[in-house]
Amino acid sequence: MFGYLRLILAILVMLSHLGIRVNGLNIGVIAVVMFYILAGYVVSYIYSLYKNYNLFIRDRIKRIFPLYLFMVGLTTLFLLITDFANPHFTLFNIFTNLTIIPLNYYMLIDNAILSTPHWWLIPPAWSLGTELQAYILLPFILLYPKIKYISISISFLIYLLSAFLLIQPDYFGYRLIVGVLFIFILGVSIRNKTLFDKLFLSVIWITSSLFLIFHINNSAYIRETSIGIFIGIPLIYWLSIIKVKFPLNRLLGSLSYAIFLSHFLAIWILDYFTLTEKGSLKELLFTSLLAFAIAIVGVYFENKSKKV
Numbered sequence: 001m002f003g004y005l006r007l008i009l010a011i012l013v014m015l016s017h018l019g020i021r022v023n024g025l026n027i028g029v030i031a032v033v034m035f036y037i038l039a040g041y042v043v044s045y046i047y048s049l050y051k052n053y054n055l056f057i058r059d060r061i062k063r064i065f066p067l068y069l070f071m072v073g074l075t076t077l078f079l080l081i082t083d084f085a086n087p088h089f090t091l092f093n094i095f096t097n098l099t100i101i102p103l104n105y106y107m108l109i110d111n112a113i114l115s116t117p118h119w120w121l122i123p124p125a126w127s128l129g130t131e132l133q134a135y136i137l138l139p140f141i142l143l144y145p146k147i148k149y150i151s152i153s154i155s156f157l158i159y160l161l162s163a164f165l166l167i168q169p170d171y172f173g174y175r176l177i178v179g180v181l182f183i184f185i186l187g188v189s190i191r192n193k194t195l196f197d198k199l200f201l202s203v204i205w206i207t208s209s210l211f212l213i214f215h216i217n218n219s220a221y222i223r224e225t226s227i228g229i230f231i232g233i234p235l236i237y238w239l240s241i242i243k244v245k246f247p248l249n250r251l252l253g254s255l256s257y258a259i260f261l262s263h264f265l266a267i268w269i270l271d272y273f274t275l276t277e278k279g280s281l282k283e284l285l286f287t288s289l290l291a292f293a294i295a296i297v298g299v300y301f302e303n304k305s306k307k308v
Helices: 002-017 027-050 053-082 091-099 101-105 125-143 145-163 169-175 177-192 195-213 222-240 249-272 281-307
Strands: none
Touching (some): 002 249, 027 169, 053 249, 091 101, 125 169, 145 177, 177 195
């Protein structure tokens, strides 16, 4: 069932990058926060299978990088052929784009390859950088309760400081691992279900509810992150206890990741050939179809490479 949820969340991210808002809210931010919670849940499950840090990290690298590098290759080919957005390649920005984690620190490191718009190769990949850092840290949080308690305390405090505008809210309340690590741990707690985990989930859910009720800082995505937590905790908990096996779940999960990676390339291709008008229904339809087509090709080659 998680594959279906992933696909819906990936589509929401794509729609947000097409400028679609719901009551002024960025639906892509809500989706990314729910991705964070789901990633924490999955890490807890996968690490319980391996019980070995090196094997776990290898598994995550195999999950993240092959399809990512395929999409990077396609995007690079498109840029080289078309010269779209006046790309400039350097050893440094190639390295930061390939290794992903530096993309999470775009506010400190210039990873851009495109000039106008000023983007790296896969714009949503900054959140993959956050996710990779979570993969590195979460096994230690699973193994050592003290690290878990300290991580939750520090990360949630940073998030609260950002929510009340005492520090930069966009970076520390949504993007950087120091402010969102506790959101990944929510997913861990949904699966673990200890007394502490239940208390932690309750406190964070109630806090997000209060933020929404009292309209705490509607700027800089704090409202969206609160909604993501408010919806994500009960939804992912509910999906985790469903025992029914749904068809195509694994395939849809793979497609969701591919759509997440491919939709900006689809937008740029349509921009280059001026096939659609910005903000039009035609743009939405064509971008969706092209992103899905690229995603299907990517998943096909990824699966084929696994069999070699």
